[in-house]
Amino acid sequence: QASLDVDAIRADFPILEREVADGRDLVYLDNAATSQTPDQVVDAIADYYRRYNSNVHRGLHELSQEASVAYENAHDKLAEFVGGEDREEMVFTKNTTEAENLVAFAWGLNELGPGDEVVLTQMEHHASLVTWQQVAEKTGAEVKYIPITDDGYLDMDAAEEMITDDTEMVNVVHVSNTLGTVNPVGDLADIAHDHDAYIFVDGAQAAPTRPVDVQDIDADFYAFSGHKMLGPTGIGCLYGKRHLLADLEPFLYGGEMIERVSYEDATWNDPPWKFEAGTPVIAQGIALAEAVDYLEDVGMENIQAHEEALTEYAYDELTAHDDVDVYGPPGDDRGAAVSFNVDGVHAHDLSSILNDYGVAIRAGDHCTQPLHDTLGVPASARASFYLYNTREEVDALVDAVDEARQLFST
Numbered sequence: 177q178a179s180l181d182v183d184a185i186r187a188d189f190p191i192l193e194r195e196v197a198d199g200r201d202l203v204y205l206d207n208a209a210t211s212q213t214p215d216q217v218v219d220a221i222a223d224y225y226r227r228y229n230s231n232v233h234r235g236l237h238e239l240s241q242e243a244s245v246a247y248e249n250a251h252d253k254l255a256e257f258v259g260g261e262d263r264e265e266m267v268f269t270k271n272t273t274e275a276e277n278l279v280a281f282a283w284g285l286n287e288l289g290p291g292d293e294v295v296l297t298q299m300e301h302h303a304s305l306v307t308w309q310q311v312a313e314k315t316g317a318e319v320k321y322i323p324i325t326d327d328g329y330l331d332m333d334a335a336e337e338m339i340t341d342d343t344e345m346v347n348v349v350h351v352s353n354t355l356g357t358v359n360p361v362g363d364l365a366d367i368a369h370d371h372d373a374y375i376f377v378d379g380a381q382a383a384p385t386r387p388v389d390v391q392d393i394d395a396d397f398y399a400f401s402g403h404k405m406l407g408p409t410g411i412g413c414l415y416g417k418r419h420l421l422a423d424l425e426p427f428l429y430g431g432e433m434i435e436r437v438s439y440e441d442a443t444w445n446d447p448p449w450k451f452e453a454g455t456p457v458i459a460q461g462i463a464l465a466e467a468v469d470y471l472e473d474v475g476m477e478n479i480q481a482h483e484e485a486l487t488e489y490a491y492d493e494l495t496a497h498d499d500v501d502v503y504g505p506p507g508d509d510r511g512a513a514v515s516f517n518v519d520g521v522h523a524h525d526l527s528s529i530l531n532d533y534g535v536a537i538r539a540g541d542h543c544t545q546p547l548h549d550t551l552g553v554p555a556s557a558r559a560s561f562y563l564y565n566t567r568e569e570v571d572a573l574v575d576a577v578d579e580a581r582q583l584f585s586t
């Protein structure tokens with residue numbers, strides 16, 4: 177049972193008081209795409225730029241010292257947020273997509289070759305799916321996809337068969353942004369490690385919405401994005417086991433990531449700085465640390481319980497109508513993304529009509545086109561919930577869907 181004060185939380189998000197569509201109350205249900213930003217995080221960004229904006233790591237003046245300490249401490253906080261130990265296991269990137277590319281190119285390009293296999297799932301986001309496809313094409317490795325079952329779960333029997341001694345990397349989404357499926361990433365890590373393969377967990381929809389412990393999972397790499405967890409855009413997080421980041425080649429080259437440079441060659445800085453070339457995401461890192469404080473004050477268990485209650489309610493209300501198809505597992509066993517279609521109403525038309533009623537959802541393929549091909553639909557509408565959403569907002573969603581239904585039935 178969730179114990180969070182939604183009204184108190186909503187007071188920290190002025191945007192939620194906005195009106196849209198000629199005076200309708202905004203009902204923001206597109207959190208799987210990006211979350212909203214509390215005043216505390218906005219104030220942290222403003223305070224940085226107003227009081228101690230400076231470049232980091234090298235300056236000896238007070239502003240640089242203050243900015244460096246705040247930025248470096250943010251790495252510790254984000255590492256601990258997902259169960260890591262400290263900054264040496266936490267690289268700040270631009271987003272989850274860049275984190276995937278960092279490992280796929282810095283490790284995959286150097287380590288993969290013909291005969292090697294990368295095992296993904298049919299529900300992977302393009303951030304990992306396209307990236308590993310490209311690296312496989314460049315190295316001669318092969319990409320395989322663990323199928324999903326008819327009710328939207330990962331086929332774990334197939335996973336056991338497909339992950340073999342030829343597998344070098346398993347990349348799996350922790351919580352699907354389209355199906356809401358919560359994958360057994362710990363079990364998949366065990367299978368991968370039994371075959372001396374690494375596992376990269378895409379936590380973009382998990383880290384913001386539930387307690388994550390990368391050591392319990394035994395993830396070799398774990399990625400997520402700041403903008404989905406009350407933080408700013410422009411920052412992502414790549415957790416990596418200490419020894420793996422120490423051995424990993426850099427991804428981008430330039431200042432900050434070096435130790436010594438001559439006209440002939442260069443040596444590298446230690447992780448995480450080895451992977452943060454140039455002037456890093458200073459304000460974003462400091463603000464994301466503030467977002468972690470906010471989330472942890474509310475409690476990740478409370479956030480998960482709140483979302484699951486809203487998700488189950490939305491699932492039940494939507495599927496009460498025979499003309500609605502919701503994709504993925506049952507409403508009481510999924511993450512907070514609910515992708516669906518209404519017979520006779522294209523997802524884009526549905527999204528536009530919902531917008532007319534103030535309801536903001538996403539329509540399209542949610543960067544999972546192969547998954548939509550597998551589902552046999554060109555697109556879906558997707559409502560996704562977070563800590564500041566309410567049952568009344570689910571009712572607004574359902575009522576607006578009914579308006580669309582009426583409109584298209586006449």
Ligand SMILES: Cc1ncc(COP(=O)(O)O)c(CNc2co[nH]c2=O)c1O
Nearest residue numbers: 208209271272273301303353380401542
């Ligand atoms: C599971 C998953 N992986 C990776 C990403 C990429 O994150 P980014 O690099 O910060 O963009 C997303 C973003 N998902 C979505 C972004 O917009 N709608 C979505 O569903 C995601 O949901």
